[in-house]
Amino acid sequence: MNNTDLKTQLIADFKTAEGRMNGEAKSAVHQIRQQALERFDKLGFPTIRHEEWKYSNVKNLVNQAFEFNAVTNFSAEDLAEMPIPNLEGNILYFINGIYNAELSTIVSPDSELQIMTFAEAAKNHADLVEQYFNKYTDYQDNAFTALNTAFAQNGVFVHVPDNKVVEQPIIIRFINDARTLNVASQPRNLIVVGKRSEVQIAEAFRTIGDNASFTNAVTEFVVAEEANVHYYKVQNESDKAYHVGTTSVLQAGKSVFTANTVTANGGFVRNNLNIKIDGEYAEANMFGLYIPNGKQHVDNHTAVDHAKPNSNSNELYKGILKGKSTGVFNGKIFVREDAQKTNAFQSCKNVLLSEDASMNTKPQLEIWADDVKCSHGTTTGQLNDDALFYMQARGISKDTARALLTLAFAQDVIDKFEITSIKEYLQELITEKIYQD
Amino acid sequence: MLKISNLQAKIGDKEILKGLNLEVKAGEVHAIMGPNGAGKSTLASVLAGRETYEVTGGSVEFDGKDLLELAPEERAAEGVFLAFQYPVEIPGVSTTNFLKTAVNEIRKYRGEEAMDAVQFLKMFKEKMKIVNIDQSLLNRALNEGFSGGEKKRNEIFQMAVLNPKLAILDETDSGLDIDALRIVAEGVNKLKSPDNATIVITHYQRLLDFIVPDFVHVLYKGRIVKSGTKDLALELEERGYDWIKEELGETV
Known part of the structure; x- marks a missing residue:
């Protein structure tokens, strides 16, 4: 394992932060953090020799130094320069990973949802966090997830109780302010949606400034029976931005989870979307769009794990590649022995708008049940003459x-x-x- | 308006047009007939500027301009319109949106101001009456899932909106039943004026019952070998093409 600058820096940072903790160091959450750090230390950052990182080289990322959670003077005026017009709902802002209460607005009543920073939840709702935190996200094989888990502190904790239709969407804007130095943030979000409840959640990533930015995000969803969750991930970061993100979803029976992942811009993007369907008659939808140009790189790894019978998954990813950009799509579908009557469909379609752009696609289906309908198809071509x-x-x-x-x-x-x-x-x-x- | 002189074109290594001459004046309707493989559709494609065909000789003058020097979109902006034999399905783009874009790009080319939404709507409504086309069809993705008749009617609607000087109808009758044929032909006739001209490319005489040509030409082996009035079309319908081949000294 190669010891990179960034890795050494991070391990030192962890020890420093731990030294400043009081009682929290003994908490269950922190014990998970410690285990995750050990795992990260052991794994190290992946190289292209790692099968899952064959086409996505993080060498340039890990050889740079970043300031994590850098304090910034980002203001409402700066925000006005990068508006999302007509934004309504519960809007939360994180600047360089740090929650900005001044910019944020929470409109939904407490009876519909509880929403707070991850740090606050870990302190004041330790029972809830312990119940769900890191229950499904697997950091054993993923150094970035292990790293995020070790530093799990910033981000949001959302809890929707049973039988609630949350009227207003939750929109979380993560802004990395790279105007004065290389900055990094590691958002950790945990979203727990109760039985028969409905909610829409969007994560919007953005960078400003000409220095490098690194985002290592992990979002976990726990979706109870018959709940319906729409999740949107929108990336509009700079050409010098590195983004590694993992979204892990645990779905109970009869639930519906729909993910839309759109990469409008970003220098190096790796999105992992892992869904485990752990109940019958559930539905998972995965949609994606990426439009890299120049030397941008966008990699989407998705995995849906059908563990129980009678559930459906449906996936459509589309890519438009220009310039010398590169794209990767890896779509895994697992159908466990018990998961009879599974329907799983996967499609990835790409258009190459230049001769120098390239796309690597790899559908990966592993099916142990015998009475299932699964299909997959990938196409890469040009516009129709x-x-x-x-x-x-x-x-x-x-x-x-x-x-x-x-x-x-x-x-x-x-x-x-x-x-x-x-x-x-x-x-x-x-x-x-x-x-x- | 249009003067084609000694036009030669090939696709790959295959020569298709071998010295074609044709002159079309404003206000005229010309029919081009001929057996399969004579080069009828090639002529239409070459006039519209399709890159798959390579022009190897001759010239095409349109309103004093060298048509062959222009890109397809410039030809359209100059007033050339090709009604496609097989209109292309374009998922995700509505006919309305497509035509708004086309009209404004053409206006930009001509140095005219863009039309706003209200002007468009008014103009669209007028043109819709001409070809008896339904709004719901125009809101759908262009040609996607359209029947043969709907596609051809949509072509004529586009022609009405773009109001070309020279319209080339490439086998517009193919795949149409008699009612659809009549509607399409009525549309074309309504658009006829002393300032514009039409070239009707067809395999069968029946379209010419509805769109009456001033001149009929027989295209054979890449050349126009015989020209006449609408009576020539009737004669071709009755006798086929063999007698023309005989006239040319070919043994049939």
């Missing part, structure tokens, strides 16, 4: 025709967003990026 000519023959320039066709290709994923403000924001981001050269 006949369609381009048809549009040109009507007076539309080749560039506009390409942009229209590209946008049309992306549209069905954008249309799946049900939070209007976020959908419009994305529509604009994506349209702008598609029309860029």
Whole structure:
């Protein structure tokens, strides 16, 4: 295992932070942190020799120094420069990983949901956190998840009790302020949704400034019976931003979980989405869109684990690659021996808009049950020449025709967003990026 | 308006047009007929600027401009319209959105101001009447899942909206039943004016019952080998193409 600068720095940081703790050092949460740090120390950052990281090289990331949770003078004026128009709901801001109460607004009544920072929850609702924290997220094989777990402190804890339809969405904006130095943050979110409850949650990642940014995020969902959760992840970070994120979902019977992951921009992006369906008649939907250009790299690893019978999963990822960008899609479907009558569908479609762009796709199906319907398909191609000519023959320039066709290709994923403000924001981001050269 | 002189074109190594001459004046309707493989659709594609065909000789003058020098979208902006034999399905783009984009790109090319939403709507409503097309069809993704008749009607609707100087109808009658054919032909006739011209490419005479041509040309082996009036079309319908081949000295 190679000991990198970043790794040494992080282990030292952990010891320092631990030294400052009082009673919390003995808590169950902190014991998990300690185990996770040990695991991180053992694993080290992955190299491309690691099968799961074959096409995603983190060498440039781990050779840089970052200031974690750097204090910044990010203000409401700065925020006004990067608006998501018409944003409504429970809006939480984290700047360089630190919760900013001044900018944040919580509108939903306590009876609908409890929402607080992870740190506050670990202190004041230790019982709830201990019950759910790190129950499904597996850090044994993933150094980044282990690292995030070791430093689990910043982020949100959301608890929706049973039988609640949360009217207003929860929108969490993570902003890394890299205007003066290389910054890093490690959001850790835990979202517990009770039986028959419904909630919509969006995470929006953004960077400002010209220095490097590193986000290592982990979000855990615990979805109880018959609950319905919409989860949106929107990434609009800089070309110098590294983002490694893991979302882990544990679904009970008859629940519905829908994830939409859209990478509008980012230098190096790795998204892991792991869903375990641990009940019957549940449904998991996974939608994704990524549009890297220049030298950007976007890697989506998804895994859905059907552990019980009679459940469905449905997956559609779409990629539009320009410039010298690279993309990776790895989609795992596990159907356990008990999970008879599973329906699992997976599709990944890509358009390469330049000769230098490349895409690696790998569907991985492991099926132990015998009475299941599973299908997968991946395509990587160019825009349809006949369609381009048809549009040109009507007076539309080749560039506009390409942009229209590209946008049309992306549209069905954008249309799946049900939070209007976020959908419009994305529509604009994506349209702008598609029309860029 | 259009002057094609000694036009030669090939696809890959295969020569298809071998010295084609044709002149079309404003206000005229020309029908081009001919057996399969004569080069009818190639002519349409070459005039519209399809890159898969390579022009190896000859010239095409359109309103004093060298048409072959222009990109397909420039030709459209200059007033050339091709009604496709097989209109392309474009998922995710509605006919309305597609045509708004087309109209405004053409207006930009001509140095005219963009049309706003209200102007569009008014113009669309007028044009919809001409081809008897339903709003719901225009809101759907362009040609996606359209029937053969709907696709062709949509082509003529696009022609009505873009109001070209020269319309080339490539086998517009193929795949249409007689009622659909009549509607499409009525649309074309309503759009006819002393300032524009139409080239009707067809395999069968029946379309010419509805769109009456001033001139009929026989395209054979990449050349126009015979021209006449609408009576020529009737004769072709009755006698087929063999007598033309005989006239050309070919043994049949």
